[in-house]
Amino acid sequence: MTFSEFVNMGGYGYFIWMCFGMVALVMFAEPLFLRLQRKALKRKLDRVIRMNKRENQSE
Amino acid sequence: MKINWFKxxxxxxxxxxxxxxxxxxxxxxxxxxxxxLYWGFFQTPDVLSDQKQYYRIIFIHVPAAWMSMWLYAVMVGWAVIGLIFNTRLSYMMAAAIAPTGAMFTFLSLWTGAFWGKTSWGTYWDWDPRMTSELMLLFVYIGYMALQSAIDDTRRADQAAAILSLVGLVMLPIIYFSINCPNPAECSSLHQGSSTQQIETNILWAMLVMTIAFWAYAFAVIFMRVRNIILQRERHTKWLQNLTGVKA
Amino acid sequence: MKARNKRIVFVILGLIAVGAAGGLITSALQKYTTYYYTPTKVVNKEAPVDSLFKLGGMVRKGSLLREEGKLEVEFVLTDYKNDVKVRYNGILPDLFKEKQAAVTKGHLGTDGIFVAEEVLAKHDESYMPPEVAESLKKEAKDVKNETGSAADSTTTSNPSTSSTGAAKE
Structure with a gap:
């Protein structure tokens, strides 16, 4: 079986790859988004910690 | 060794x-x-008794559809534990599951649409199975919307938990939505499921994909619940001590 | 103020979602109860003459006619009691076959022929390679003493049932 035959999937390539492509896309995007969200949340947490420190110092 | 789960x-x-x-x-x-996927694409027949290669959509369609329902049940389970014991973490788990469950519901509808187009001849039909699965997607979205609409986290959690409990009715509706005894007498398109009439390689590839989806679900749900903890507990000492060092 | 606006937007979105959901359920239920007719109902003149409806049944064995080089096809839908002839001009779905279930959407002509705008095929829950499915079928036939052909024999006794249907009116 050649690569193009595999991609063609007996003429149903469009339907099959639309499905598998969407699943791959979503399952790739979701963890990536969560990683980015985590980084943003950590930055926010850092700000909170710094603010607390400043308050403690001024006291 | 005894593990203290409450810890x-x-x-x-x-x-x-x-x-x-x-x-x-x-x-x-x-x-x-x-x-x-290797098993599903290379160790299975290309042509079935009535379907052709497009049947391979089954390897993602069925696991995604199963996940959409199972995750909903797990989500309601956490929500109920939260309602009963009033534990913060259970609500966080429920909230972390919802987006992934909604995503699997969407994927099962999406893959079903393309499978339907090739086999039945239409992307969408108001078939009971498809309509009820679409309703499940709305229930997931409703849960997330309600959860984020109420500012007070505690009340948001409780309200969303009750909504999720009401939405639980969708699971038996979906499960029993295929109830056509004679195909000549109903207009529903979706066929039932049977584990006996599936070629063993197809069945195994499908089950392996299901376990893969479960592992994926665990990973992203844990990732999300950690984010939720970072968000909700940012004013607590333990989190500031934990991440403050190497944030 | 900002938070309140956000809440209002969510409440409106929620109401729209609930409304849409309710609307979808009702429309779906309606479509499934009122627009679907079996060949027997059509023969008994229960189906509307001018408006669009769905007709479903099994594609009768040996009834599929196709002119060479043309898209137009003719076939007979049966519920094993009565038959309705269907005419369709378009591409048939991959699973459309004789002795398989199909659902068509269209309207009934005055000549009693159903003109379909859409033809959908159904399939069963079997995911077997053809040779395995064939041998399973044979086994089932041996066991049940040819119950599969019993369904075909009921279709041949059709004229009598449809004439009783006509006599009712």
């Missing part, structure tokens, strides 16, 4: 433990997906 109901103990588990689940998800 892990505290976010401060749960957070580092699941952080260690995420890479394992991700690893299993990737390995099992590759294995399952």
């Amino acid at each position: 892990y109901s505290a976010p401060s103990n749960f957070y580092p433990v699941i952080g260690k588990l995420i890479p394992f689940f991700m690893f299993f998800a990737i390995v099992l997906s590759i294995g399952g």
